[in-house]
Amino acid sequence: MSAVTQPVARPWRPRSRLVAIFVYTWQACFPRKRWAAVLMPCVGALLFGLLARAVDDLPDAAFANVAAEGIFGLVMPIAALVIGDSVLGAEIRAGSFHFTWLSPTPTWQIVLGRWVGGSTVALVTIAPSAALAAVVAGSPSSAGPAFVAAAVGSVAYVAVFIAIGCLTRRTAVWSLAFVFLVERLLGAALTGIAQLSPTWEARAIFVGLLDDPPNRLHRSGIPEGTDAVVRLLVVTAVVLVIANWRMRRLRLSGAAD
Amino acid sequence: MSVTNSDAHSDPALATDATVEVNALSVWFGPKVALSELTCSFGPGVSGLLGPNGAGKTTLMRAITGLVGVNEGTVRVTGRDPRRDRSVHAAMALVPEDEAVPGGLTARQLVRYMADLRRVTDRDAPDRALRTVDLLDVADRQVGTFSKGMRQRAKIAAALVSDPDVLVLDEPLNGADPVQRLHLIALFKQLGADGRTVIVSSHVLNEVERLAERVIVLVHGRLAAAGGQRAIRDAMDDTPRHVLVRCDNSRRLAGALVGLDSVTGVTFDSKRDELTVQTLQARELAIALPRLAKAASIRLLEVRPLDDSLESLFRELVR
Numbered sequence: 001m002s003a004v005t006q007p008v009a010r011p012w013r014p015r016s017r018l019v020a021i022f023v024y025t026w027q028a029c030f031p032r033k034r035w036a037a038v039l040m041p042c043v044g045a046l047l048f049g050l051l052a053r054a055v056d057d058l059p060d061a062a063f064a065n066v067a068a069e070g071i072f073g074l075v076m077p078i079a080a081l082v083i084g085d086s087v088l089g090a091e092i093r094a095g096s097f098h099f100t101w102l103s104p105t106p107t108w109q110i111v112l113g114r115w116v117g118g119s120t121v122a123l124v125t126i127a128p129s130a131a132l133a134a135v136v137a138g139s140p141s142s143a144g145p146a147f148v149a150a151a152v153g154s155v156a157y158v159a160v161f162i163a164i165g166c167l168t169r170r171t172a173v174w175s176l177a178f179v180f181l182v183e184r185l186l187g188a189a190l191t192g193i194a195q196l197s198p199t200w201e202a203r204a205i206f207v208g209l210l211d212d213p214p215n216r217l218h219r220s221g222i223p224e225g226t227d228a229v230v231r232l233l234v235v236t237a238v239v240l241v242i243a244n245w246r247m248r249r250l251r252l253s254g255a256a257d
Numbered sequence: 258m259s260v261t262n263s264d265a266h267s268d269p270a271l272a273t274d275a276t277v278e279v280n281a282l283s284v285w286f287g288p289k290v291a292l293s294e295l296t297c298s299f300g301p302g303v304s305g306l307l308g309p310n311g312a313g314k315t316t317l318m319r320a321i322t323g324l325v326g327v328n329e330g331t332v333r334v335t336g337r338d339p340r341r342d343r344s345v346h347a348a349m350a351l352v353p354e355d356e357a358v359p360g361g362l363t364a365r366q367l368v369r370y371m372a373d374l375r376r377v378t379d380r381d382a383p384d385r386a387l388r389t390v391d392l393l394d395v396a397d398r399q400v401g402t403f404s405k406g407m408r409q410r411a412k413i414a415a416a417l418v419s420d421p422d423v424l425v426l427d428e429p430l431n432g433a434d435p436v437q438r439l440h441l442i443a444l445f446k447q448l449g450a451d452g453r454t455v456i457v458s459s460h461v462l463n464e465v466e467r468l469a470e471r472v473i474v475l476v477h478g479r480l481a482a483a484g485g486q487r488a489i490r491d492a493m494d495d496t497p498r499h500v501l502v503r504c505d506n507s508r509r510l511a512g513a514l515v516g517l518d519s520v521t522g523v524t525f526d527s528k529r530d531e532l533t534v535q536t537l538q539a540r541e542l543a544i545a546l547p548r549l550a551k552a553a554s555i556r557l558l559e560v561r562p563l564d565d566s567l568e569s570l571f572r573e574l575v576r
Contacts, residue, residue: 013378020373027366028359031401095357099367099415102322103374104347252324
């Protein structure tokens with residue numbers, strides 16, 4: 001062993017920081033257990049597809065009803081929570097986030113890199129499972145709307161959970177509180193909250209893109225279809241800005257603390 | 258006990274050519290005060306950071322690197338605030354005490370990731386950093402499968418890859434085997450000799466003794482002492498020191514020693530036939546003792562300070 005010496009350096013162009021963080025997110029943030037935790041709710045989506053077959057209704061209507069509650073209200077938030085926690089909160093708790101934070105990388109690149117990394121995981125797990133559930137339910141025409149709604153909803157959720165990871169150490173607990181208390185309880189009662197909720201907006205995207213959705217799934221005061229896509233993307237952007245603001249002020253006191 | 262004074266030019270807590278400056282720093286976590294009005298600085302070379310558990314060493318290192326915000330006071334690294342100016346991280350690296358490493362990465366991937374984030378343009382830098390810590394042979398193994406010592410070396414390689422000017426090492430020798438310890442100590446000394454600011458904390462005091470040219474001692478979040486090991490000891494003029502003396506006539510020498518002004522006490526161990534002399538003025542004793550022995554025709558066999566190691570110094574400081 002010897003001290004670091006400086007022989008003639010071979011010029012080399014390093015990967016951009018954004019790409020490096022994206023690659024790192026895939027390599028480091030998703031060990032096997034995490035993949036299992038992400039895939040389990042996705043399997044649940046397929047089971048909801050099977051459940052829709054058992055409902056005594058037309059396949060499209062049956063799947064729409066089951067998907068609205070089961071997939072967009074349960075599977076998508078849970079799977080996205082695991083992903084969102086994996087890409088930031090888990091690393092902060094474990095004490096290994098300093099490898100990224102203690103670099104000259106601007107915080108917005110860290111947030112964006114982690115979000116893109118987590119979102120791509122969501123796009124290859126949650127969204128396809130939602131589409132596949134439609135096929136399993138015997139409603140292939142719903143597969144496209146289900147895919148789009150799950151994709152947009154889950155990337156919005158990943159952003160939300162990253163922001164929560166920047167705000168608190170107990171990411172999983174606060175994320176569950178956000179999903180089940182703020183979105184499910186308050187969102188069901190208050191349209192103003194539902195308008196900003198990934199669950200409700202994803203459901204509205206799905207309903208808006210269906211040819212003939214059941215009437216009970218329409219909710220007044222919430223944009224549907226492509227309007228809901230735009231709404232959710234704006235929410236995502238705002239949440240990422242908040243995450244970046246908090247990221248600059250993180251106190252990383254180590255795994256032991 | 259503090260050996261510092263208000264004169265900035267002679268204050269042993271302040272380094273000349275300081276690259277890291279800590280001024281009146283206070284950090285607290287809820288009701289717990291981790292650091293209290295701490296002022297010190299670090300310059301090129303190896304500086305040791307000592308203190309018992311909970312003294313605030315890790316918090317100081319985290320404040321220096323910007324991992325924790327400060328409640329009062331300032332921290333500047335090459336004139337920049339590490340919490341506000343992220344560009345400072347291009348010239349600074351931390352090896353934390355935590356064992357946490359991204360387990361899914363290989364050592365090469367980890368070091369390469371750090372090189373990418375720091376825009377290292379030398380293609381060979383990751384492998385060179387891994388070779389420096391003797392991990393090149395296992396560079397493609399996942400760090401999650403490494404032993405504690407290997408993880409520590411992987412973190413050191415990740416810190417070294419960008420060739421930082423300021424290197425902050427929190428218990429860097431933890432888990433390393435004796436051979437690796439020697440190698441790492443040599444590495445850190447070389448880095449210090451090359452003009453980098455190396456700040457090392459360790460609970461293995463004899464290693465710091467061999468490693469650091471300058472020592473900062475923290476106790477309960479406050480500066481207890483600063484300077485070279487000898488300088489600290491010299492400044493501790495209100496702390497009794499103990500010197501072991503063996504000679505061919507211990508009883509007679511004990512009687513003669515009691516009459517010296519520099520001696521505050523003498524203990525005679527009849528079993529071992531040796532004296533333990535307590536003094537507040539070690540230099541005066543060192544001059545007077547041979548003269549006294551010669552005058553009394555006593556042959557001195559051994560004169561050895563009992564508390565001159567950093568460990569004993571540390572014990573006295575935290576007493």
